[in-house]
Amino acid sequence: MATIGASTKPGTLQPADAGRPSRRRRRWGIGQILLTALLIGFTALFLYPLVWLVSASLKPGSQVFDNSLIPKTWQWSNYADVWDQLPLLHWIFNSVVIAILAAGLVAVSSSVVAFGFAYFRFPARNLLFGLVLGTMMLPGSVTMIPTYLIWKQTGLLGSWVPMFGANLFGSAFYIFLQRQFYLGLPRELFEAARIDGASYWGMFWRIAMPLSIPSFVIVFLFEFQASWNNFQGALIYLNGGSLNNFTAPLGIAYAMTKYSPTNGGQGDYQYVMVASLLVTIPMLLLFSLGQRYFIEGVATQGRKG
C-alpha cells in the first residue's frame, strides 16, 4: 500500500508527538540531550570526508596529504587551473547531457507503461506485471555482457547511446512506482474524460501525466543521480574512446591515476579533489532542491518489499 504523495508526507518525518502527554515531557531531560549529542557526533563522522574534500581541494599538491582541515596555504588557483589540467568541462557537459537523456527517457517511458498497467484491463496483465517485478531481481552482471554485444551489433558502440538507450523501454522499479501513483487516482476522473470524448492517449497525456508530476520527479531525480554516478557503464562503453568523450566519473578515475603519487603519477592530487568536489556539488544541490522526492523514493523502495 504505497500511495505516493497522498498518504505519506516525506517533508514531515519528525516524530509527531504533539498529542503526547506528560510522561514524554519528563524524558526531555538527560535522554534527549544524550541523543542529540550522539546525533551530532555522527554528523561529524558523516560530514568529515566531505569537509576534508573541500579543504584538500584548496591546498597545494604538497599539502593535500597533511590532513589539516584548514589549509596552511589557500591555493584558490586550483579552481582555475583544473580546467587546463583536465578536460573537466567536457566531462561535466557529457555527464549532464547523458543524465538528462537517461532520466527523461526513463521517466516518460516508465510513465506510459505504468499507466498501461494501472488503468487498462487486458488479458495476462497481472502475469506481465509480475514479470516486471521479477526483472528487478535480475543482477546486472548477467545482462552486462550480452547487452554490450547487442550494442556492438547495432554499431552504436563508441557513441553515448548505450549509456541511456535501454531507458527508452522503461525500468522495473520506476514502472512499479509510477503505477502505484496512478492507482491512487480516482478512476472516475478517467471515465468522465472518456465520456467527454478523450482518447486513451489524451487521458494519459492530459490527465494522468500532469497529475503524476510528483512521481515523475522522483523517477527523474533517481535516474539522474544513477546516471551521474554510473562508473561501470562508462568504463565499458567510453573508456576506449577519446578523453573528451568521457563522463565525469570515468574522467575522475583517469585523473586519480594520472595524479596519484603512488604509481609514478604527478602527485597533483588536489586537481582530483577539485574535480571530485565539482561533480559532487550538483548532486548536493539536486538533493537540497528535491530532498522530499529522494526520501520518498527510497522509502517506497522499502515498502514494496
Add this chain to the structure above:
Amino acid sequence: MALTTVRSSAGGKRREESAGPLTPKRYDRREAIAGYLFISPWIIGFLIFTLGTMIYSLAISFSHLNLATNLMRPAGTSNYQRLLEDPKIAASLGNTLFYAVLAVPLEICFALFLASLLNRVRRGAGFFRTVYYLPKMTPAVATAAIFLLLLNGNTGAINQFLRFFGIAGPQWLVDPAWVKPSIVMMTLWGVSGTMVIFLAALKNVPRELYEVASLDGAGPVRQFFSITVPMISGAIFFNVIILTIAAFQVFDQAYLLFWRDTSNASPEASLFYAVYLFQQAFQQFNFGFAAAMAWLLFVILMILTAIQVKVGNRFVYYEGDR
C-alpha cells in the same frame, strides 16, 4: 497472451460490462489493445534487454566468442569447467562472500541504530537526516578519491585519528586483512539509503504498543527487541535481500581503489567477483568464460535469496494489506 476471451462486440456498451467485478474474463477489445500498446515499450525492452540478453548470455557461456568476427564456436561445458579449475574464481568468490558477511550485518545494524536515534530525537531529526544522506548523494568515484587518501596507511586521516588514541592503524589498502574492512567502511559511510527505509518503517509502528509495553514495565531495550524489531521485520528482510545482492556485485569501490591501474598492492585480497568478471569480459575478452561466471553468480544469488525468503517467512510480520 490469448485474446480469445475478448468480447468481439465493439459497441457502445462495452465499458459497463467490462467494468463489473463479476466479469473478470471479459475484456473490452479496444481497451485491451490500448493497454498492450501502452505497455509495449516495456514488452519490447523485456524481449531484447532481459529475455534476449539472458538467452544470449546462456548461449555465449557455452561457446567461444570471437569478438572480431562475432562468430560463436561451440565450447560445450568447457567454460563452466574452467570455473572449477581457475583458482581465482574460488578466491574472488571467497573475498566477495567475506565482504558480504561483514558488510550486510553491519549495514543493517548501523542503519537501524541511526534510524532509531532519528525516530526518537524530538528536535532536529530533519536536519540530521539531511546531513546523513549527503554521503549517499556523493558519486562513488568522488567517495573513492576521498577514501583513497583517508585510508592511506601512513598519511591518512583515519590512522592519524587512531594514533591520537595511541592505536597504530593498519595499512588499510595494502594489508590483505584490511582490504575488505576498508571497503565496508566506505559502504557504511553511505548507509543512509537503508536508514531512510528503516525510518519509514519505524514511523509506521503504532505508538500505543510502546505505551502499553512501558506500562507493563518494559525498558527501552526490551521494547526495541520485542516491539520494534518484529514490527519492522518486513523492512529488515527487504534490506537484507537488497544489500546481499548489492554486496555480491560490489564493483565501483573495489575497482577504483585497487584495480584502476597496475599499482595494486594486494591483488589477491582485493579481487572481488564482479571485478574479475569485468576483467575477464572487457580486458581479456573471454566473453564465454565471463558469461559462465555471470550465470554462476546468478545461481548463487538465486539460492541465497531463496534461503533468505524461506528463513524470512518464519520471522517476518506482515501487516494485513499486502
